[in-house]
Amino acid sequence: MAEPAIKRSDESSKIVDEGIDKGIARLTPEKIEQVINKVLAAETGARLKTYVETCVHCGLCSEACHYYLSHDNDPKFSPAGKVKQTIWEILKRKGKVDPEFIRDASRIASTECNLCRRCAMYCPFGIDIAYLMSVVRRLCHMLGVTQLYIQDTAHSHSATLNQMWVKEDEWIDTLFWQEEEAQDEISSLRIPIEKEGSEIFYSVIAPEPKFRAQLIYQAAVIMNAAGVDFTMPATPGWDNSDQCMFTGDYEMMGRLKKVHFETAMRLKVKRIVMGECGHAFRSVYDVGNRWLAWKMPPIPVTHAVEFYYELLKQGKIKIAKKYDKPVTFQDPCNIIRGKGLHEKARYVVDALCEEFIEMHPNREHNYCCCAGGGVINTGPQYKMKRIKGNRIKAEQLFATKTRGAKVIIAPCHNCHGGIEDILHHYGLDMELHFLGDIIYKVMEKPV
Amino acid sequence: MAMHNFSTWDWETGKKLVVDTTKWKDMFNWIEEPYASPDGERIAVVVKTGDMEFSVCENNTPWQNTFDKIWYLKFGSDNRLTALVSDMGAWTVAVDGVAWENTFDFVWNTKFGADGKNITVAAQKDMEYFAVTNDIPWETRFSDLSNLTISHDGKRVAGVVPTVMIKQGDIFKFQEGCYSAVVNGKPWDANFVNLWGLAFSHDSEHVAAEVRTSLYDYTIAVDGVLWDKVYSSVWMPQFSPANGSVTAPVRIAGKWTLAQDGKLFWDRSFDQLWHHMYSTDGKKIAAIVATKYGRWTIAVNGIPWSLTFGDLVTDAVFSPDGNRIACIGKEDGKWTIAVDGRAWGEKYDMVWQPVFSPDSRKVAAKVERNGQYTTVIDGKPLKKSYKALWNPVFSPDSKKILIKGIEGDPDGGKYFRLVLPVNDITG
Numbered sequence: 089m090a091e092p093a094i095k096r097s098d099e100s101s102k103i104v105d106e107g108i109d110k111g112i113a114r115l116t117p118e119k120i121e122q123v124i125n126k127v128l129a130a131e132t133g134a135r136l137k138t139y140v141e142t143c144v145h146c147g148l149c150s151e152a153c154h155y156y157l158s159h160d161n162d163p164k165f166s167p168a169g170k171v172k173q174t175i176w177e178i179l180k181r182k183g184k185v186d187p188e189f190i191r192d193a194s195r196i197a198s199t200e201c202n203l204c205r206r207c208a209m210y211c212p213f214g215i216d217i218a219y220l221m222s223v224v225r226r227l228c229h230m231l232g233v234t235q236l237y238i239q240d241t242a243h244s245h246s247a248t249l250n251q252m253w254v255k256e257d258e259w260i261d262t263l264f265w266q267e268e269e270a271q272d273e274i275s276s277l278r279i280p281i282e283k284e285g286s287e288i289f290y291s292v293i294a295p296e297p298k299f300r301a302q303l304i305y306q307a308a309v310i311m312n313a314a315g316v317d318f319t320m321p322a323t324p325g326w327d328n329s330d331q332c333m334f335t336g337d338y339e340m341m342g343r344l345k346k347v348h349f350e351t352a353m354r355l356k357v358k359r360i361v362m363g364e365c366g367h368a369f370r371s372v373y374d375v376g377n378r379w380l381a382w383k384m385p386p387i388p389v390t391h392a393v394e395f396y397y398e399l400l401k402q403g404k405i406k407i408a409k410k411y412d413k414p415v416t417f418q419d420p421c422n423i424i425r426g427k428g429l430h431e432k433a434r435y436v437v438d439a440l441c442e443e444f445i446e447m448h449p450n451r452e453h454n455y456c457c458c459a460g461g462g463v464i465n466t467g468p469q470y471k472m473k474r475i476k477g478n479r480i481k482a483e484q485l486f487a488t489k490t491r492g493a494k495v496i497i498a499p500c501h502n503c504h505g506g507i508e509d510i511l512h513h514y515g516l517d518m519e520l521h522f523l524g525d526i527i528y529k530v531m532e533k534p535v
Numbered sequence: 536m537a538m539h540n541f542s543t544w545d546w547e548t549g550k551k552l553v554v555d556t557t558k559w560k561d562m563f564n565w566i567e568e569p570y571a572s573p574d575g576e577r578i579a580v581v582v583k584t585g586d587m588e589f590s591v592c593e594n595n596t597p598w599q600n601t602f603d604k605i606w607y608l609k610f611g612s613d614n615r616l617t618a619l620v621s622d623m624g625a626w627t628v629a630v631d632g633v634a635w636e637n638t639f640d641f642v643w644n645t646k647f648g649a650d651g652k653n654i655t656v657a658a659q660k661d662m663e664y665f666a667v668t669n670d671i672p673w674e675t676r677f678s679d680l681s682n683l684t685i686s687h688d689g690k691r692v693a694g695v696v697p698t699v700m701i702k703q704g705d706i707f708k709f710q711e712g713c714y715s716a717v718v719n720g721k722p723w724d725a726n727f728v729n730l731w732g733l734a735f736s737h738d739s740e741h742v743a744a745e746v747r748t749s750l751y752d753y754t755i756a757v758d759g760v761l762w763d764k765v766y767s768s769v770w771m772p773q774f775s776p777a778n779g780s781v782t783a784p785v786r787i788a789g790k791w792t793l794a795q796d797g798k799l800f801w802d803r804s805f806d807q808l809w810h811h812m813y814s815t816d817g818k819k820i821a822a823i824v825a826t827k828y829g830r831w832t833i834a835v836n837g838i839p840w841s842l843t844f845g846d847l848v849t850d851a852v853f854s855p856d857g858n859r860i861a862c863i864g865k866e867d868g869k870w871t872i873a874v875d876g877r878a879w880g881e882k883y884d885m886v887w888q889p890v891f892s893p894d895s896r897k898v899a900a901k902v903e904r905n906g907q908y909t910t911v912i913d914g915k916p917l918k919k920s921y922k923a924l925w926n927p928v929f930s931p932d933s934k935k936i937l938i939k940g941i942e943g944d945p946d947g948g949k950y951f952r953l954v955l956p957v958n959d960i961t962g
Contacts, residue, residue, distance in 0.1 A: 107706060110707060130788060130789060131789065229750075230751065232750070236704060236706055237704070239706045240703070240704045240706050240709075243706060243709045243710075246728070246729045246747070247697075247709075247714065247729060248679075248681070253703075255659075255664075255679050255681075256643060256644070256657065256680075256681060257640075257641040257643055257657070257659045260641070260643055261641060264604065276565075278567075280567070280568070281606060281607075282606075282607065283568055285885070285903075322607065322643060322644070323644070324681070337750065339753070339767060339768040339786070342768065343731070343768075346809075350849075353847070353849050353850075356885055356887065358884065358885065378828075380807060381806040381807040381825035381828050381829065381831075382829065382846075382847065383828060383829030383845065384829075384846070386846050386847035386865070387847075388868070
């Protein structure tokens with residue numbers, strides 16, 4: 089790969105983002121140098137040094153990146169290229185970079201990288217380039233340069249301890265509402281709230297009560313049909329999501345994970361089962377818990393894919409009639425590369441569906457949806473950038489459709505957001521569902 | 536610590552059948568999980584008495600009043616039973632079956648003062664938020680209310696409220712500080728970017744809060760006045776019962792230590808430090824700490840136990856005399872109790888917060904193994920196990936223990952109140 093010269097992107101000037109513009113306007117070269125060097129000295133160490141010094145600039149990471157592939161192999165979008173344009177330059181110049189450099193660094197780290205970690209698999213040394221991009225995001229956060237939409241989400245996290253400004257009563261009321269709706273279908277159904285000593289705390293992300301309340305309904309049907317002893321809290325801590333992890337506000341990330349796990353401890357549950365979300369899994373299973381000094385989640389966390397696998401394998405959910413449309417499966421980065429749930433996911437899909445058609449590449453080699461890593465949360469002005477940055481996903485889906493797939497199953501909220509936009513823009517005319525949607529459709533339900 | 540009026544309870548040794556809960560099945564077709572009163576004399580459960588009609592069955596008798604929804608059954612330490620109830624969509628609190636006169640669009644988060652007399656809930660009406668204590672709502676209303684906190688005597692109530700209206704997405708206004716603490720309906724004069732955990736002083740007169748004054752600066756505010764130091768993060772503050780000073784865990788250079796009134800208080804730092812607590816006389820402070828990444832224990836006045844746990848430490852408690860500490864520890868997925876730096880030998884599937892006897896000599900805890908519950912005192916289990924069990928209570932003279940539990944196999948269900956000599960268990 090030819091390494092790109094340091095070149096300011098003309099795209100950054102086209103997208104208006106008040107969060108970036110005002111943040112940049114407040115910066116001076118002195119402040120930038122001081123903040124960068126303080127953060128690098130206090131928060132980075134052997135890991136950053138090892139990654140930076142180990143990279144031999146071979147470029148094998150390039151073809152791992154959906155942005156690179158979707159931009160006709162433009163080296164600016166290769167993982168190594170992104171590193172070269174950001175953290176390498178920052179280190180080389182010992183933090184002496186100007187505000188416009190920070191504008192570009194923020195654009196690259198927050199809107200041209202999903203932290204999907206596909207490139208780490210293609211690096212001969214396993215360098216975690218997502219970590220390097222996270223360091224850049226952290227620097228931008230500390231400099232006050234973050235895209236407005238995701239910063240607003242981070243504010244919501246700080247003020248309400250959930251992602252969507254959901255007030256305490258609104259959350260509880262949503263659970264009551266979904267319980268009542270579901271009782272029209274299954275009269276004995278219950279969503280037990282604050283039931284101490286339950287086996288499971290079922291946790292969700294705030295977009296569920298805000299926009300996709302039917303997912304809570306469906307989860308309640310699945311839990312009740314399977315006879316699962318579960319509860320949901322009436323307090324903050326119910327939301328497992330974490331955009332602060334992606335803006336680089338790690339102090340707030342820690343606060344969110346503390347309240348989440350302490351809610352589980354207060355409820356005396358054996359484990360947390362979480363809905364179909366990928367980024368939240370990364371936060372509770374890897375990043376957020378560890379920032380707090382918990383080596384592993386203090387209360388075990390089971391992702392929905394693994395939970396459905398258990399329910400089906402143990403016969404707790406019975407299938408009335410398999411789903412008859414041909415399906416394919418989107419492997420979400422954070423639960424596949426992050427936890428290795430790909431075979432369990434396929435067990436679930438096979439148990440539910442008549443015909444399963446793999447997309448290629450798949451499993452840990454699957455392409456990212458281009459929405460995760462906080463990228464979709466940077467706001468609508470970056471939507472076309474996301475869509476164009478993932479033409480390769482459209483091609484991958486089109487090829488799968490050509491082989492007969494009509495439905496995409498994606499057990500991740502971000503994957504849904506990203507793929508919905510891709511389907512619409514590229515005119516792919518495929519359906520998109522969560523696993524829970526399919527289970528709800530095909531399962532035997534109590535009356 | 537809740538102040539039960541223990542001495543008036545029935546402490547005569549013996550086993551009393553309070554109710555056979557299996558009979559509930561004959562009475563109702565919808566039965567939720569039961570709650571036992573602190574003194575063990577009553578057991579209550581939400582039941583369905585008709586189409587969209589709910590009541591609470593206490594022992595064998597349902598409340599006369601019915602509601603279209605009931606949730607959040609809670610006994611106060613004076614053994615009164617509260618529930619959050621809805622009648623035709625109007626929400627309020629019912630105490631021993633009698634609803635408050637005021638109704639609201641929603642109520643939640645019931646809190647009690649230590650003696651149980653004062654009952655507070657958060658409430659929302661017409662999209663305005665406030666607290667209600669003993670059926671008396673705050674006169675001032677806010678656009679939200681969180682972190683509802685009640686003083687020890689239950690007479691004062693605090694929370695976090697927005698004080699400046701922010702338009703959606705106005706991140707710059709937000710960062711100027713749009714929130715404050717409110718005490719009995721009156722907000723502090725100062726605004727902050729965020730406030731979280733609130734703590735009342737022991738005389739109920741003062742409130743301390745963990746606050747963020749910018750995206751990066753965290754500190755403690757006491758009655759709205761900031762400490763003169765900022766940190767990269769803080770956790771919940773506490774007032775000293777001895778001298779009214781305020782302490783809080785603070786994060787400096789990636790490590791946690793304890794600060795008092797804005798000055799460093801402990802001379803060592805930890806990978807984590809939270810949930811600090813005072814002995815009754817205020818002379819000792821204990822906290823849950825991580826001595827290194829992934830190793831958890833208790834530190835007393837800054838000195839950690841040598842015993843550590845890998846998964847977590849939680850629910851620490853001081854003995855009444857302040858000389859002992861018990862907590863829950865978890866290692867490799869199994870739970871146990873640790874007292875004064877030594878773990879009980881047995882491990883369990885779950886453990887509840889340990890309880891000290893009034894003379895501070897004994898520690899008891901509810902534990903779970905294979906879906907059955909029992910009580911363990913100083914590591915020695917009661918032989919009987921239960922399908923449901925509540926936290927044990929020692930008698931005022933520390934010689935007896937009250938066990939409240941539902942016996943039986945999955946189909947059984949007799950709820951007993953049992954008073955045992957402690958020596959029967961510990962030998």
